[in-house]
Amino acid sequence: MKNTLLSVLLLLGIHSLCFSQAVYEDERYVPETDPLVLEKLSEWQDIKFGLLMHWGTYSQWGIVESWSLSPEEYGWCERKAGSNPGNYNAYKAEYEGLINTFNPTEFNPQKWAEAARNAGMKYVIFTTKHHDGFCMFDSKYTDYKITSPDCPFSSNAKSNIAKEIFSAFRDQGLWAGAYFSKPDWHVESYWDPKYPPRDRNVNYEPEANPEKWQEFIDFTHNQMLELVSDYGKIDIMWLDGGWVAKTPKNEITSWYDVQLKNSDNGYIKHRIVNQDIKIDEVVEKMREKQPGLIVVDRAVHGINQNYLTPENRVPEKELPYPWESCIISGGGWSHTKNAKYMSGREGVQMLVDIVAKGGNLLLNIAPTPEGEWQQGAYDLLSEYADWMAINSEGIYKSKTLAPYKENNICMTQQESGETYFFYMCEKEETDMPAVITVNSHQPAKGATVELLGYSKPLKWKKEGEGFRVMIPESILNKPPCDHVWTIKVSKLKD
Structure with a gap:
C-alpha cells in the first residue's frame, strides 16, 4: 500500500493505483466453491468492521512502508529519509540497517485489542511482512526479522510481534488475519544481487531462471505455511503485491508498454512479468491446516480473491460480491509523525455508508516506532465505541x-x-x-x-x-x- 493523505482522497475521490491484473467493482468476481470458505465468508460479511495495522522498521523514519526501495519514479517511492537518500545503494543499506535500532519497548497489544473491541471492531489484519521483506514474525526462512539477534527487540519477551498481536486480539473475541506480501525485495531469489532492481517486479526473468524462481516459490510457500501452522487460528490470509501472479502469455509484452490509469499522473506505464507462484497449491495446503480460511489475493482476478478490497475509497453503490474498503484513519498506511486523524463524524459516517452498500470497513492504524498508537487513534476509536454502544444493531448482520x-x-x-x-x-x-x-x-x-x-x-x-x-x-x-x-x-x- 502507498502513503496518501486521507483528506485529499476523501475530498477528491482519488482512486488508488490499479494494475493490469486488478479487479475492481466494474469487473467480474470469481465465486468460491469450498462450502467451508463460503460459510466463513458469510460470517465475515456479518461482522462489518475490522482493523488494519502497517508496522515495520520503516516506522522509525516516519516514511511510506517499503516503497522507497522501489526504483520507480512515483511520488510514493521518493526517498527523503536517511543520511544519503540520493544514493540508491547507500539508501537501501541504511534502510535495511533499521533492523539494528528497531526496539518498540512500549508494545502492548492487549491495550490495542481492548480499544478495538470497544470500538466494535471484529477482526484484525496485521502486516506480518511488507514488500521490504522484514518479518514481524519468527520465520525460520530468513534472518531479516523482528526476532533476529540484530534487532534489539529480539530479547524482549514479546519479540514475536505477530504472535502476540494475534493472541491478544483473539482473547478479545476478534478474528485474526495475516497481511502477507508476496513480493519480497530483500530475499535474493526475488531481487538477485547480481542485477539492479528495475522496478517493483522480480529483477530477472523467471522463465529463463526456473531454479531460482522455484527457490522463491518455495520460500514464499514456506513462510505462508508458517503463519497458518504456528500462530493459532488464522481466519484471513490477506495477500498484497498483486503483480506477483500468473500472467497469461498474451498479456506479457515488451518492457514498459502497458498503460495503467492513475488519477495523479493521467497514465503511467508498468512492466508485466509472469510471476506464477503456484498460488492454488499453497492455498490448498493452507486450508488443510486452517479449514475455511478466507484468502484475499488482492488485485488478482481469480478464485483466490474471496473478497475485493477497494483501497482508500468507498464505492458509489452496492457491489454484487463480498467487499471491504481499506481506509487510512490518519497520516498514511505507516506511521506518520504528528498525523491528523479523521474526525469521529467522518469515521462513523464512513462506516455507515459502507455497511449500507453491503461492505465492510477495514480501518488502518499505524503504530509508532516505540510500539504505541498516537492519541488521535484512541480518540477516534472512542468515538466509534460511544456510537456503536447505541446503534450497532443496525450494523452487524445487516x-x-x-x-x-x-x-x-x-x-x-x-x-x-x-x-x-x-x-x-x-x-x-x-x-x-x-x-x-x-x-x-x-x-x-x-x-x-x-x-x-x-x-x-x-x-x-x-x-x-x-x-x-x-x-x-x-x-x-x-x-x-x-x-x-x-x-x-x-x-x-x-
Whole structure:
C-alpha cells in the first residue's frame, strides 16, 4: 500500500493505483466453491468492521512502508529519509540497517485489542511482512526479522510481534488475519544481487531462471505455511503485491508498454512479468491446516480473491460480491509523525455508508516506532465505541436495503424484518431536526418506529410513498449519540 493523505482522497475521490491484473467493482468476481470458505465468508460479511495495522522498521523514519526501495519514479517511492537518500545503494543499506535500532519497548497489544473491541471492531489484519521483506514474525526462512539477534527487540519477551498481536486480539473475541506480501525485495531469489532492481517486479526473468524462481516459490510457500501452522487460528490470509501472479502469455509484452490509469499522473506505464507462484497449491495446503480460511489475493482476478478490497475509497453503490474498503484513519498506511486523524463524524459516517452498500470497513492504524498508537487513534476509536454502544444493531448482520442511501439517510435491514434509517448529521449539526423524512419506504400498519438510544416509540405519518418521523422536543438538543441518529422501524409496508 502507498502513503496518501486521507483528506485529499476523501475530498477528491482519488482512486488508488490499479494494475493490469486488478479487479475492481466494474469487473467480474470469481465465486468460491469450498462450502467451508463460503460459510466463513458469510460470517465475515456479518461482522462489518475490522482493523488494519502497517508496522515495520520503516516506522522509525516516519516514511511510506517499503516503497522507497522501489526504483520507480512515483511520488510514493521518493526517498527523503536517511543520511544519503540520493544514493540508491547507500539508501537501501541504511534502510535495511533499521533492523539494528528497531526496539518498540512500549508494545502492548492487549491495550490495542481492548480499544478495538470497544470500538466494535471484529477482526484484525496485521502486516506480518511488507514488500521490504522484514518479518514481524519468527520465520525460520530468513534472518531479516523482528526476532533476529540484530534487532534489539529480539530479547524482549514479546519479540514475536505477530504472535502476540494475534493472541491478544483473539482473547478479545476478534478474528485474526495475516497481511502477507508476496513480493519480497530483500530475499535474493526475488531481487538477485547480481542485477539492479528495475522496478517493483522480480529483477530477472523467471522463465529463463526456473531454479531460482522455484527457490522463491518455495520460500514464499514456506513462510505462508508458517503463519497458518504456528500462530493459532488464522481466519484471513490477506495477500498484497498483486503483480506477483500468473500472467497469461498474451498479456506479457515488451518492457514498459502497458498503460495503467492513475488519477495523479493521467497514465503511467508498468512492466508485466509472469510471476506464477503456484498460488492454488499453497492455498490448498493452507486450508488443510486452517479449514475455511478466507484468502484475499488482492488485485488478482481469480478464485483466490474471496473478497475485493477497494483501497482508500468507498464505492458509489452496492457491489454484487463480498467487499471491504481499506481506509487510512490518519497520516498514511505507516506511521506518520504528528498525523491528523479523521474526525469521529467522518469515521462513523464512513462506516455507515459502507455497511449500507453491503461492505465492510477495514480501518488502518499505524503504530509508532516505540510500539504505541498516537492519541488521535484512541480518540477516534472512542468515538466509534460511544456510537456503536447505541446503534450497532443496525450494523452487524445487516443486509442492504435499496436505494441504500437517500440524501443524507443511509439504510439497512435485518432478516427478522427490522429496518434502520441512519440520519447523517452535517458537520456543525448537533441538535436533531424536529422532523426526519424518508421518501423511499413506509412502515407497515401498526409498526413501531423508534430512535435508537431513546426509550419511547416515536410518532410518524405517511408522506407520499414514504413517512415523516416526529422527534420529541425534549431530545432535540439532547440526542442519544453524535454524528448519526438511527430510526428503527419494526416492519415495512410491502
